[in-house]
Amino acid sequence: MTATLLNVENLSVRFPVKRRWGQSTWLYAVDDVSFEVKRGETLSIVGESGSGKTTAALGVARLVPNSAGHVVLGGEDFLKLEGEDLRRARAKIQMIFQDPYSSLNPRLRAEAIVREPMDSIGTAPVEDRPARVAELFEQVGLRPEQMKLFPHQFSGGQRQRIGIARALSTNPELIICDEAVSALDVAVQAQILNLLRRLQRDLGLTYLFISHDLGVVQHMSDHIAVMYMGKIVEYADRLSLFNDPKHPYTKALLSAVPSVDRARKVERMLIPGDPPDPLNPPKGCRFASRCPLVEDACRAAQPPLDPVGNDHRVACIKAS
Numbered sequence: 536m537t538a539t540l541l542n543v544e545n546l547s548v549r550f551p552v553k554r555r556w557g558q559s560t561w562l563y564a565v566d567d568v569s570f571e572v573k574r575g576e577t578l579s580i581v582g583e584s585g586s587g588k589t590t591a592a593l594g595v596a597r598l599v600p601n602s603a604g605h606v607v608l609g610g611e612d613f614l615k616l617e618g619e620d621l622r623r624a625r626a627k628i629q630m631i632f633q634d635p636y637s638s639l640n641p642r643l644r645a646e647a648i649v650r651e652p653m654d655s656i657g658t659a660p661v662e663d664r665p666a667r668v669a670e671l672f673e674q675v676g677l678r679p680e681q682m683k684l685f686p687h688q689f690s691g692g693q694r695q696r697i698g699i700a701r702a703l704s705t706n707p708e709l710i711i712c713d714e715a716v717s718a719l720d721v722a723v724q725a726q727i728l729n730l731l732r733r734l735q736r737d738l739g740l741t742y743l744f745i746s747h748d749l750g751v752v753q754h755m756s757d758h759i760a761v762m763y764m765g766k767i768v769e770y771a772d773r774l775s776l777f778n779d780p781k782h783p784y785t786k787a788l789l790s791a792v793p794s795v796d797r798a799r800k801v802e803r804m805l806i807p808g809d810p811p812d813p814l815n816p817p818k819g820c821r822f823a824s825r826c827p828l829v830e831d832a833c834r835a836a837q838p839p840l841d842p843v844g845n846d847h848r849v850a851c852i853k854a855s
Contacts (some may be wrong), residue, residue, distance in 0.1 A: 540741050541595070541709055542546075542573040546619035548587075548594045552814060560814050564590040566765040569840075571759075572709070577742040579752040581788070582762035585810065588745050592711045595743065596628050597621070609708055626656045626705035633695035633714035639686040646672075646682035649700045670715035671700040673838065675730060704760045705736075711743045716751060728754055749792045753777060753819070758846075761785045764810055764821040765854060771847040774812070781843055781854040783826050820850070828853045 546567040565587045572578040578763040580588040595606050607614045608615040616624050632638035649668050653659050716724040746752050759776045761769040769782040778784045787804040808825045819834040840850045
């Protein structure tokens with residue numbers, strides 16, 4: 536069996552929000568979330584805007600403060616590290632950001648952007664870094680003469696290749712891809728996804744892949760976690776989730792993407808209304824106010840993420 540690289544337990548991320556008359560409350564962007572990623576595999580977290588998927592990834596990387604939980608990477612709790620230990624441990628987790636335009640420093644040449652993590656963390660001897668940068672450019676499909684160019688001289692797809700090379704520069708154990716292709720044209724998306732798959736195969740990379748595009752997720756994932764309002768409502772391997780979704784929210788997401796499987800007729804399932812107030816979430820299931828299968832018991836208590844099959848868990852009392 537493949538060993539677990541990342542184990543996230545009861546992760547919560549909350550932000551203070553001031554309301555009228557000076558009152559303060561908390562917005563739980565991620566609320567008691569648990570998942571794991573096996574070494575060499577890809578876990579995708581999907582959900583609509585505001586579901587908490589990106590915040591969960593930022594919490595794993597400690598780019599936002601976490602209020603509770605554990606993030607165990609390779610047997611070490613990443614959330615307990617401080618100071619120099621944390622700085623060096625950051626080499627193990629790198630990110631590929633959504634926007635290839637704003638995520639690169641416009642004042643640095645491409646070679647300096649790729650080399651920057653090595654310089655700041657010290658993951659390679661100084662004399663070896665130029666050769667490492669050249670190797671990374673070749674791995675992501677960029678030419679050696681392009682190392683001297685500035686970000687504005689590249690296309691969107693090429694800029695994202697620079698972002699991928701930068702993420703690889705510290706030889707990370709986990710790469711977080713935060714909507715890594717959503718800002719690109721469809722044809723360029725396919726090129727970048729194929730590049731990520733090839734690098735994973737050749738280098739044994741492990742991905743935490745954040746996306747709202749189920750077509751992309753189907754192409755990239757080994758396992759998938761579906762989030763809604765800060766909670767994971769369904770977790771399954773790729774085939775189980777696409778062939779036999781259990782949660783009404785997952786079914787609605789899949790029914791909105793006919794390209795997922797053109798041969799299979801999918802019954803269209805609409806989600807009425809708007810999500811509840813994140814500053815005042817309901818006591819029970821957070822999807823209850825929009826669910827076509829809702830019962831009184833759904834509003835009474837939050838359903839746990841219970842197993843419904845082999846490696847398939849769902850937070851719904853109607854699931855079977």
